[in-house]
Amino acid sequence: MVATQQTIDKVKEVTSSYKYGFITELEAEKAPLGLSEEIVKFISNKKKEPKWLLDWRLKAYKKWLTLDEPNWAMVNFPKIDFQDIYYYSAPKTKPKLNSLDEVDPELLKTYEKLGIPIKEQEALAGVAVDYVFDSVSVATTFREKLADEGIIFCPISEAVQNYPDLVKKYIGSVIPIGDNYYAALNSAVFTDGSFVFVPKGVKCPMELSTYFRINEQNSGQFERTLIIVEDNAYVSYLEGCTAPQRDENQLHAAVVELVAMDDAEIKYSTVQNWYPGDKDGKGGIYNFVTKRGNCLGKRSKISWTQVETGSAITWKYPSCVLKGDNSVGEFYSVAVANNAQQADTGTKMIHIGKNTKSTIISKGISAGKAQNTYRGQVQIQKNAMGSRNFTQCDSLLIGNQCGAHTVPYINQHTPSARVEHEATTSKISEDQLFYCLQRGLDSEQATSLIVNGFCKEVMKELPMEFAVEAQKLIGISLEGSVG
């Protein structure tokens, strides 16, 4: 891949200023277009990273060059031009719009239905705002409280500076830089994300939410999150936001790594509601995420719970590597695809330790012309004696033009293990709709109620407030899907 002339000029400009120590004053809003070794260096320089991290990024970049985009997922989209993307923008780029009047009225309607205050609406829609976010001050007190318990919760860029040993030890330990095309890309160019460390014996007293993370603007495109929970410790982490978020970047490729030691537990909940695009999927976000948890310790437990309603394309398989004996992996998922959305999502459960247990509950809802695929792998390795997996995979179709697909892969190398797979496909029946209408519910309420009933087993895994919002969200994302 050849860097464009623009890139080369820009990098020259930057690196020469750096030589003279002007880097701190330099307010380049964006790195030049495209991706090259120079851009990787540019990002690392901008973030004043230690050499080991720059080397790590460069290694990832070189690996990326040798990889091909995966093409096995059931999603269709025009080829992405990776040289036509900006890989770094300073946190303070000016919002594009001047007032809410310029925002897509459909989006505003949705905000209203979700009951989002005007100020937050402005921020979400990318309108210029001149007040300081309340959340910044909230976040500061929040972090102090956590620090008292010895918990670290900060942007990963800050962790690189303040806790380099921890970051160095664990980054890429769960998802190696060459794991897949998008993970390699993320490793080369990640901008920011969360870092969480919970020390031995500490149960984190509150849900950690990305909402409280300072400095997250513009880190959304190539986010990198690392969560480490030591022996006997616990954390519940919430990612995302029910409000539909617009982003000028179409491609998102996040990486999330979790590490759980002996008797540790991590609960990771996501509500993903990126802009799905218009009715034909135009302008929607492509979301290619790699998420994996390592149950390293004995009796450790990692649960992924996700509610996926947004994005034009979702490519996402939060997985668990069950190394520790008696460790437990769980995956609870609701994926809604409406209109032209395409979702290919599922999980991998890799049983390595003895008596490891995994549970997969996947609920896929398709409406409009959407395609929704569950793809799951359960692997029971040689030494995983007495291990068990239970998979339940249900699809609900709304209308006749959408599709649901289930693709289970099961590799079992131990006779003493037990793997169970159940799958169902159903439709919202006319009888059910009529019954609800006859009780005075309108067809949107009725659909929302029936769909939320269908998802109940997953929704009950979400933290309470999150669940209430997610329920509303599911209703809203299916609006107009029933005549």
Place this chain on the structure above:
Amino acid sequence: MSLLEIKNAHLKLDDKNILNGVSLSVNKGEVHAIMGPNGSGKSTLSYMLAGRDGYELEEGEILLDGISLSEMEADERARSGLFLAFQYPVELPGVGGMSFLREAVNSRRKFLGEEELDHLGFVKEARKEASKMYVKDEMLKRAVNVGFSGGEKKRFEILQMAMLKPKVSILDETDSGLDVDALKIVSDGVNAQRNNDNAIVVITHYQRLLDYIVPDFVHILSDGIIIKSGGPELALEVEKNGYSGLINAA
């Protein structure tokens, strides 16, 4: 003015004539019973009134409290005060009974311009009504109609009726599948709701129900048309002689 007025209702399903000119006037405070052989169009009539998709009138008119229902969707009709207790109540997996009731009641209240009930107020009200129908709290936590016994389903229907306080209720074979005790509970529940401002239409095959819910009028529906109307004694006649005599006479 009648509370419910059906004028010359004609309806086809799949090109088959099912209703062939049904006319019926129901006044405030009245209870009407509709009897008739299997397949005579009783459930069809109830679906037509409730506004089910595909059950649009070919000809004729229906008025609820003087307002034409023809242009209204099923949910609007329900909010306006039309209630149908289903012959076969529908299962809603994962949808908790209590939340379902709350959504339904709040939709109706909103329509009436009444304030929506808060969570606690609602639960209290629902439990009170439920205990009258011998519906246990535990049942309200379960998914609507899922795994309910036949009798439980019917009791849950009447509980909904009690909560929604409709103007006109149509009870389609609410007595079928009930044991003797449940029949009494359900009938008591229905009778408790009779007042001078509402009306009830019960569809049944059995005179026995009409011992409990005593109707003011009995109508015999045959082949999609009411062939005879009368007082409670008409039901006794059906019980004794069956429909054939009536149908042949018509």
